[in-house]
Amino acid sequence: MKRVLIIGAGGHAQVVADILVRMHETGADLTPIGFLDDNPHLFGEWRLGLPILGPLASIDAVDHDAVVIGIGDNRTRRTIYERLAACGEQFIVARHPSAIVACDAVIGAGTVIAARAIVNAGAHIDVNVILNSGCIVEHHNRIGAHAHIAPGATLGGAVTVGEGALVGIGATVLPQRAVGAWSVVGGGAVVTSSVDNDLVVSGIPARPHLTPGLMPAQRRARVRV
Numbered sequence: 001m002k003r004v005l006i007i008g009a010g011g012h013a014q015v016v017a018d019i020l021v022r023m024h025e026t027g028a029d030l031t032p033i034g035f036l037d038d039n040p041h042l043f044g045e046w047r048l049g050l051p052i053l054g055p056l057a058s059i060d061a062v063d064h065d066a067v068v069i070g071i072g073d074n075r076t077r078r079t080i081y082e083r084l085a086a087c088g089e090q091f092i093v094a095r096h097p098s099a100i101v102a103c104d105a106v107i108g109a110g111t112v113i114a115a116r117a118i119v120n121a122g123a124h125i126d127v128n129v130i131l132n133s134g135c136i137v138e139h140h141n142r143i144g145a146h147a148h149i150a151p152g153a154t155l156g157g158a159v160t161v162g163e164g165a166l167v168g169i170g171a172t173v174l175p176q177r178a179v180g181a182w183s184v185v186g187g188g189a190v191v192t193s194s195v196d197n198d199l200v201v202s203g204i205p206a207r208p209h210l211t212p213g214l215m216p217a218q219r220r221a222r223v224r225v
């Protein structure tokens with residue numbers, strides 16, 4: 001039976017832990033053995049009956065067979081994925097038993113599929129993606145590495161989501177549209193026109209999110225029509 005370490009111990013990591021516990025209970029050939037997290041205040045604590053064993057740097061000291069990353073921030077998750085992959089770590093797919101995944105969907109290593117997510121026919125999900133609770137990834141979507149489809153988001157047929165993009169809570173992307181790499185679709189937005197790389201969009205229909213402060217490069221950018 002594969003012994004799986006969870007990287008991170010925060011809120012998303014605990015969701016991942018619950019998924020692994022449910023997988024174990026329903027007969028998957030794996031068991032979660034604990035968390036690694038760089039916050040020293042957490043060492044020795046327990047979450048969902050699993051210990052927080054130490055920092056990421058201690059990974060070689062912990063007997064394990066595979067890992068899965070429980071970090072929500074897409075750039076941080078990518079950095080850690082690439083570091084661990086370069087060290088030869090094996091990544092599992094964490095798939096909640098209540099998720100519905102088409103028999104021909106392709107799911108990349110390290111991807112997390114949360115409760116009641118739906119992945120339909122012909123979908124291709126790259127590595128280290130989060131398909132969060134109750135999201136709908138319709139047929140023939142292509143979801144890039146390290147992307148996050150947030151809870152309740154709905155992607156119509158043949159949507160493309162680029163590497164590292166975040167489709168926010170409850171957002172909708174109409175069929176055949178694209179969301180560019182590292183872009184953010186705000187919660188509740190409806191994407192009616194494809195979105196370029198490195199943008200933040202929000203609203204219905206989704207338009208560039210013109211908030212002063214964060215991400216000045218993204219404020220200059222625009223939605224591609």
Ligand SMILES: CC(C)(COP(=O)(O)OP(=O)(O)OC[C@H]1O[C@@H](n2cnc3c(N)ncnc32)[C@H](O)[C@@H]1OP(=O)(O)O)[C@@H](O)C(=O)NCCC(=O)NCCS
Nearest residue numbers: 150151167168169184185186187188200202203209211214
């Ligand atoms: C769109 C988003 C990226 C904007 O972030 P931000 O620039 O930090 O936004 P702020 O919270 O500072 O809000 C700035 C303004 O935008 C508005 N706003 C924020 N998010 C919005 C959204 N999704 N749709 C419409 N308006 C939004 C705020 O009400 C505020 O308006 P005001 O200036 O009139 O008061 C962010 O709010 C968002 O929706 N992120 C997605 C989060 C998510 O789904 N994460 C997944 C977790 S599981």
